[in-house]
Amino acid sequence: MSAESDSAGLENAAILLMSLGEHEASEVFKHLAPKEVQRLGETIANMKAVTRERVDGVLQKFTTTASEQHMLVADNDEYVKAVLRRALGDEKANLLIDRILQGSDVSGLEALKWMDPQSVAELLRNEHPQIVAAILVHLDFDQASSVLKMCTERHRNEVLVRIATLDGIQPAALKDLNEVMSRVLAGGDRSRKSSLGGVKPAAEIINMMGGSIETSVLDYIREADSDLAQKIMDNMFTFDDLEKLEDKAIQTVLKEIQSESLVIALKGATQELRDKVFRNMSTRAAETLREDLDSRGPVRVSEVENEQKELLKTVRRLADEGQIQLSSGSDDDFL
Numbered sequence: 001m002s003a004e005s006d007s008a009g010l011e012n013a014a015i016l017l018m019s020l021g022e023h024e025a026s027e028v029f030k031h032l033a034p035k036e037v038q039r040l041g042e043t044i045a046n047m048k049a050v051t052r053e054r055v056d057g058v059l060q061k062f063t064t065t066a067s068e069q070h071m072l073v074a075d076n077d078e079y080v081k082a083v084l085r086r087a088l089g090d091e092k093a094n095l096l097i098d099r100i101l102q103g104s105d106v107s108g109l110e111a112l113k114w115m116d117p118q119s120v121a122e123l124l125r126n127e128h129p130q131i132v133a134a135i136l137v138h139l140d141f142d143q144a145s146s147v148l149k150m151c152t153e154r155h156r157n158e159v160l161v162r163i164a165t166l167d168g169i170q171p172a173a174l175k176d177l178n179e180v181m182s183r184v185l186a187g188g189d190r191s192r193k194s195s196l197g198g199v200k201p202a203a204e205i206i207n208m209m210g211g212s213i214e215t216s217v218l219d220y221i222r223e224a225d226s227d228l229a230q231k232i233m234d235n236m237f238t239f240d241d242l243e244k245l246e247d248k249a250i251q252t253v254l255k256e257i258q259s260e261s262l263v264i265a266l267k268g269a270t271q272e273l274r275d276k277v278f279r280n281m282s283t284r285a286a287e288t289l290r291e292d293l294d295s296r297g298p299v300r301v302s303e304v305e306n307e308q309k310e311l312l313k314t315v316r317r318l319a320d321e322g323q324i325q326l327s328s329g330s331d332d333d334f335l
Contacts, residue, residue, distance in 0.1 A: 006323030014043040015050055015058045033122070034113045035140070113139060117146035117180035129155065133162035137201055142313075156213075157220035164232055172233070201234035208309060214238075237315070237326055239265070239308040243273045245315075250280040251326035256314045263292045264305040266298050 001009075014326075017025040017040065029037055112120055112135065120139075123149070124132045136144040136159065148156045206214055222229035244251070254277070256260070266274055266289075278286040318324045 007025075010039060010043045011047065012058045012061070014040055014193050015055055018044060018047075019055060019059060020084055063278040113289065114144065116151055117143060121150035123130065123148045123188055129158040129162050133161045134272055135167055136161060136205070137166060140310075141201070141204040142208050145205050148205065149209060149213060152155055153216060160206065160217055160222060161221055161228070163205065164199050164228055166198060199231045203232045206232065207236050207312065211237075239268070240270060240310060241326075242315070243270070243276050243328070245324065247276075247280050249318075250276060251325050252318060253311075253315055254280060256318065257287070257311060259292070261310065263289065263296055264299055264304055265311050266293060267296065268301070268308060284326065300309050 002070065019029060020028070030042075032040070112123075114122075120143075124135065127135075132155075136147060139147070148159060164312070206217055209217065218229055218233065221232065242253075257265075262277075266277065269277075278289065281289065315326070317322070317327045
């Protein structure tokens, strides 16, 4: 989904909610994730006058879409449990249910997702790195990254080593979090573990940090375990790695990025990466971009890093959707 269509979708959702009225809109918000609430709230706050034609169009589109939907069962989770237990018996079914509905028993952690990173960092400041790691793998990568930036360098490094080496989480370990959150596992003492943590999540979190923090963390991990550091680096995709993308992939990415964001992100890019971007634009667009880069005055490093991180989020989304292929630096990615 392009930035433009995503923005239009948010505005349509905002128009629909405002049309519902306060009570009904509040009921809808109860079912949204923290980020969705934030984005919708900001969109509503920033909206100006809307034409009657657009309001009517949004309501008509919603009515049409809603009429095409049908709830097959009242509770999908309970239906899956009942069918599997009837077919396989309780013991075998429970093994599958744990995998299929994985994560449904960690509702106690949801409260952290609504908190700002500074509050979460303060809450976890005196906790053991293993406990912090067990918590952060449940959060979105960007939130976990923001929390770690507020930790001391030593604490941050120790936590990331544990995230990278985390091989699932047993309920017994999660029980230690009771002092900083409500119950984590609704299932009590059932012996299972969630496949959270590992090299990939550690790489994703470090990716979000950027700059000197990223270098410091990797240096620390490399000193403690060079093989682990290499595995993490193999799973990372940095801003400079954009140069490794095929031309077609670069073109796909550029369609998703607003020109203003691209200018700021490229302020911190190598000349080689800039040249690659220029080559994959029309002559006129490339010339305009060059002029914008030359005329733009000094930009704060933090602003450049933020725009680069946002661009990388777009790159990873396109990769997850299969629209582009990320190079791993290997010569035998394909057969």
